[in-house]
Amino acid sequence: MFTEDYYLKIIAQYGYNPLRFNNINFTFPGIDEIEMRNMWLCSYNIDSNFNLNSKILFTTGIGLSGTPHLGTISQIIRAIKLCKNNDVQIVLGDVDAYTGRKTSWESTQLLKNKYENFIKNMGFHGIIRPQSTFDSNVYITHSKICKYFSHEIASQSEEDLHEFYVSKGKVEKEMTFNREYSLSLMCADFIDPLIRENYDEVVVFLGLDEHKYVQAANVVIESLSNEFPQLKGKSIKAIYSPLISGFNGFPKMSKSFPESSLNIEDSEETIAQKIINDTYLLNDNSTVTIQLMKAIGNYKKSEIDNFIHLMKYNSNKWIKEKEKFIRKLVVVKENWNNA
Numbered sequence: 001m002f003t004e005d006y007y008l009k010i011i012a013q014y015g016y017n018p019l020r021f022n023n024i025n026f027t028f029p030g031i032d033e034i035e036m037r038n039m040w041l042c043s044y045n046i047d048s049n050f051n052l053n054s055k056i057l058f059t060t061g062i063g064l065s066g067t068p069h070l071g072t073i074s075q076i077i078r079a080i081k082l083c084k085n086n087d088v089q090i091v092l093g094d095v096d097a098y099t100g101r102k103t104s105w106e107s108t109q110l111l112k113n114k115y116e117n118f119i120k121n122m123g124f125h126g127i128i129r130p131q132s133t134f135d136s137n138v139y140i141t142h143s144k145i146c147k148y149f150s151h152e153i154a155s156q157s158e159e160d161l162h163e164f165y166v167s168k169g170k171v172e173k174e175m176t177f178n179r180e181y182s183l184s185l186m187c188a189d190f191i192d193p194l195i196r197e198n199y200d201e202v203v204v205f206l207g208l209d210e211h212k213y214v215q216a217a218n219v220v221i222e223s224l225s226n227e228f229p230q231l232k233g234k235s236i237k238a239i240y241s242p243l244i245s246g247f248n249g250f251p252k253m254s255k256s257f258p259e260s261s262l263n264i265e266d267s268e269e270t271i272a273q274k275i276i277n278d279t280y281l282l283n284d285n286s287t288v289t290i291q292l293m294k295a296i297g298n299y300k301k302s303e304i305d306n307f308i309h310l311m312k313y314n315s316n317k318w319i320k321e322k323e324k325f326i327r328k329l330v331v332v333k334e335n336w337n338n339a
Helices: 004-014 033-039 070-083 094-100 105-121 137-146 151-155 162-167 177-195 208-224 268-276 288-296 301-313 315-337
Strands: 042-044 056-063 087-093 127-130 201-207 237-241
Touching: 033 070, 033 301, 042 208, 056 070, 056 094, 056 177, 070 087, 070 201, 070 237, 070 288, 087 094, 087 105, 094 105, 094 177, 105 127, 105 315, 137 177, 137 208, 151 177, 151 208, 177 201, 177 208, 201 208, 208 237, 268 315, 288 301, 288 315, 301 315
Parallel strands: 056 087, 056 201, 087 127, 201 237
Antiparallel strands: 042 237
16 A cells, blocks of 8 residues: 555645655754655655754654554654754643543553653653643643544544554454544644744654644634734644554554564564564565564665675574674663663
8 A cells, every 4th residue: 555656645645745866955963864854755845945953842642552663663763853943842642541541540551661761761851741641731722623623633643554554453444433532633743833922933754644634723823813912924844754663464564463563572583583584575675574574673775785786685683683783673672671
């Protein structure tokens, strides 16, 4: 599903700006153009005229329906790189997991504490905010949003994998109140820094399959701005990362499908086995392992190019590079175990 044709279709349909190869026309503080190309695929509402001198909050969210897989960790690593020179927030979606994914409250709170410690262990020094925080400001914003948030907005905001999750029995096919609540709260997470005038701009960084969440937030902002003039002319901006394909033919790694991913609580033997045995060539002529290396390995582009060459022409050296990468993943696993 998540092929080059899919990317081009989404980019064209929603007017996104491709961020590939020489098409990048802006950078973020502390991140050069080559890193930008490696980390992200396309942007929304950002161009070369983007004012980096304004007060900007970069924000992302992590669902707490289970322990992190490597796709989730790749987002944390992007946040770590951004936070060295920018204000960055990670929202821990414990309320979303409870309402939208029917995870028990006890489980979400245990995971909340674990995730927070883990993210700090990985080197993140920005803002970590659970949705269940005692700070009520976002919930005041949520109340303001609910006046304008509709069933239609929620129904049009399903991520592109919704039908796949329905077919596997993970979510209901029709929009329900609890999922509407989750989606509207997510919009409040995005909009709150603007409506309270803490920041001039909010840039959300997510996987491209989640682009409709940003569309929903901007529809709400347009309605809200008639009542709250501080939102006039404002919109949520976004930058989207390419998706990491899943093992065993899954379109992407997902906590909902353990067989699709490498989970941080997998044994070292399981991690090694999945990486070493990963030989399936994807549509972009890479493998899941190559995508993981690019997303979380802190490798230079020249190193990634060399890995692709070794994968094709020197299997013995390629296995040795995989073994080095496995050792990097074990370090991440130890950070989780110590959280």
